[in-house]
Amino acid sequence: DMKVTQMPRYLIxxxxxxxxxxxxxxxxxxxxxxxxxxxxxxLQLIYISYDVDSxxxxxxxxxxxxxxxxxxxxxLILDSAKTNQTSVYFCASTQGAVNTLYxxxxxxxxxx
Amino acid sequence: GDSVTQTEGLVTLTEGLPVMLNCTYQTAYSTFLxxxxxxxxxxxxxxxxxxxxxxxxxxxxFHATLHKSSSSFHLQKSSAQLSDSALYYCADTNAYKVIFxxxxxxxxxx
Numbered sequence: 001d002m003k004v005t006q007m008p009r010y011l012i013x014x015x016x017x018x019x020x021x022x023x024x025x026x027x028x029x030x031x032x033x034x035x036x037x038x039x040x041x042x043l044q045l046i047y048i049s050y051d052v053d054s055x056x057x058x059x060x061x062x063x064x065x066x067x068x069x070x071x072x073x074x075x076l077i078l079d080s081a082k083t084n085q086t087s088v089y090f091c092a093s094t095q096g097a098v099n100t101l102y103x104x105x106x107x108x109x110x111x112x
Numbered sequence: 113g114d115s116v117t118q119t120e121g122l123v124t125l126t127e128g129l130p131v132m133l134n135c136t137y138q139t140a141y142s143t144f145l146x147x148x149x150x151x152x153x154x155x156x157x158x159x160x161x162x163x164x165x166x167x168x169x170x171x172x173x174f175h176a177t178l179h180k181s182s183s184s185f186h187l188q189k190s191s192a193q194l195s196d197s198a199l200y201y202c203a204d205t206n207a208y209k210v211i212f213x214x215x216x217x218x219x220x221x222x
Contacts, residue, residue, distance in 0.1 A: 042214035
């Protein structure tokens with residue numbers, strides 16, 4: 001079953017707290033992504049991971065870091081969350097490059 | 113820089129009328145063009161994709177033709193259905209980087 005799973009689905013944090021968003025996929029895909037989605041801005045790329053411990057900044061990496069220690073798992077970390085990081089975060093995976101992205105269901109994060 | 117431009121904002125039309133959502137791209141090196149659809153509270157998922165110039169691609173009643181001469185990949189459907197109401201994203205790929213447009217909300221009225 002081809003699936004990308006994100007946890008948690010909903011999260012409320014206070015400004016300054018640390019946040020961990022987790023993503024898993026069962027397709028052995030090499031490449032994984034983190035995007036955030038905001039009204040009127042579409043999907044903005046935060047980080048790309050080409051494989052284990054091979055990560056690259058996307059278009060809006062400031063305030064975020066990632067970890068990929070296993071091919072099937074990709075984490076997004078917000079150290080000391082800010083209110084402007086309130087958003088919906090999507091993880092996606094694909095095999096290699098230029099293939100279809102498979103998205104998780106998203107995590108709705110509110111930073112108060 | 114690389115970018116994808118879509119019909120902006122909200123498109124509202126009546127069930128049964130044709131749908132056309134515009135997409136143009138400006139990227140240094142384009143490989144595949146995609147349309148993704150996102151229904152309310154769901155994840156985006158692939159609607160159709162193409163890398164072949166001037167070839168019509170169809171899926172689920174929607175179609176699009178990649179025209180490299182005009183850098184366009186417009187999404188069309190002959191007759192809108194209520195269930196087509198969703199957010200549509202056009203995307204371009206350049207190796208590993210996927211560039212999304214800002215999305216177009218399609219709202220189909222009965």
